[in-house]
Amino acid sequence: MESELVIYNSLSRKKERFIPLLPGKVGMYVCGPTVYGDPHLGHARSAITFDTVYRYLTYLGYQVRYVRNITDVGHLEDEQAEQGEDKILKRARLEALEPMEVAQRYTNSYRKAMRSLNVTEPSIEPVASGHILEQIQIIKEILANGFAYEVEGSVYFDLHAYTHIYPYGQLTGRNIEEARNGSRNLSNQQEKKHPADFALWKKAGPEHLMKWESPWSWGFPGWHIECTAMSTKYLGLPFDIHGGGLDLKFPHHESEIAQSYAAFHQAPVNYWMHNNLVTLEGQKMAKSKGNFITLQELFSGDHFLLEHAYSPMTLRVLMLLAHYSSPLDFSNQALKAAESVYKKLMNGLALLPQLRSNEDQGSNEIDQEILTLCQRCKQEMDHDFNTASTISVLLELNSWMNKISKNDQLRPALATVEQLKNTYHAYVTNVLGLLPESQADERLASILDILINLRNKARQEKNYSLSDQIRAELANQGIQLLDSSLGEVQIKWE
């Protein structure tokens, strides 16, 4: 397959042509959520970004194995300093639940939210607690290769030994000697040879409920090792694409790279991709900052910053309206704009079956314009998944579709119309993952037909008070009737 796809690789800081390791196949790993709280807008951005990557690769014909993990082994509130309480454990204490109950509860709510956003389920969704043995195995490898040391039942990654052999900090431009100079001298870090060394395995204290047996102690794995274990288990080494939020670059992804070299003497990944963050009033939106809107709050409108409820598809459009690498500031105005774009795209979808073509196969200016726009959809997506540009092209196509459907003089050739229908439908639904919301069941639809017919009859008799009453009362139920100049009535659900 000749790929024209270009991906911005965070590691090289360059746009690179995408060439998979195996022709026609792609292995992709994305850091999923730590399940200790309700899913929020930050989760949605990462999931939608990489869902779109997955969808587009699939659309291009690749067979994609998409692994997105669930972190259900708690890591600490201040991971770098290895201080604070285990996040899941803390939640369990607050809610009086078993830690695994917490993990299950928020795994469920995450999956539910992702379904509503039409985020495709990954091919494999491994949980960290189910891969303790694999993690222990890799820690053993790293110890055997001399890049880790054991102290009091805990195992730490030995950065000093590592940097003698391998470069460290390529992803985030860090160097270990600088870190040494200004590093904090915290009492609980006494075990470490170097303050920047990170835990591979931690001995569990008596308060720790989630713990496993290992050659070193009853304890739990460090945060970074789970991704190394699960990605290599299911995707091999190296694999094609590793994704995650910008906030995970350091220390998480940097450590993954180091662990891979330390255990297997090779780089884990060819292409690193990082989505930018969602900000709220210019600040990072994160649970740990108490500055966030959950997806449930957004969908119900139950948050003081929201003017009203916004649908999952509106959120999806909002996310796709910005390039994944740009910061996205969240506001009612931005949401309203997204809502409008979503409506337009869905109106276009409903319009597709009505498009008429010309029997003559003459190619005129309209045909050229439309065919060029169809090609541009692929060009824009090929250019580092530029969904914002793709949407603008689709809106231009939409504009043509409206003109064609309302003007009998404008009739492109049959082949052009077919191309337009296929492209528009594929990009809106398959690539961008946008679907019409709230479908009516058949019975309700037939009852609606009766009402619509009654209203049309009233309109023909110029009984506008009755026709407007029917329309107004349906609108109260969230069902909007939209008349068209051709006499057809469109139904819109809210």
Place this chain on the structure above:
RNA sequence: GGCUGUGUGGUCGAGUGGUGAGGCAGAAGCCUGCAAAGCUUCCGACGCGGGUUCGAGUCCCGCCACAGCCA
């Protein structure tokens, strides 16, 4: 202080050195019983200062602001 990003019209937000983004808001008109949708036109921008180039929003240097990570 270090590293990595980001600065584009009233607002959100694309932009791959060569007169076009697109959405929202605003203005005018067309269509329509009205409304909605749609169509046409208008409105306007590249953080600041240098440089490279025939040509810079785009490349280079410096500065400023904001964000993230680290300290």
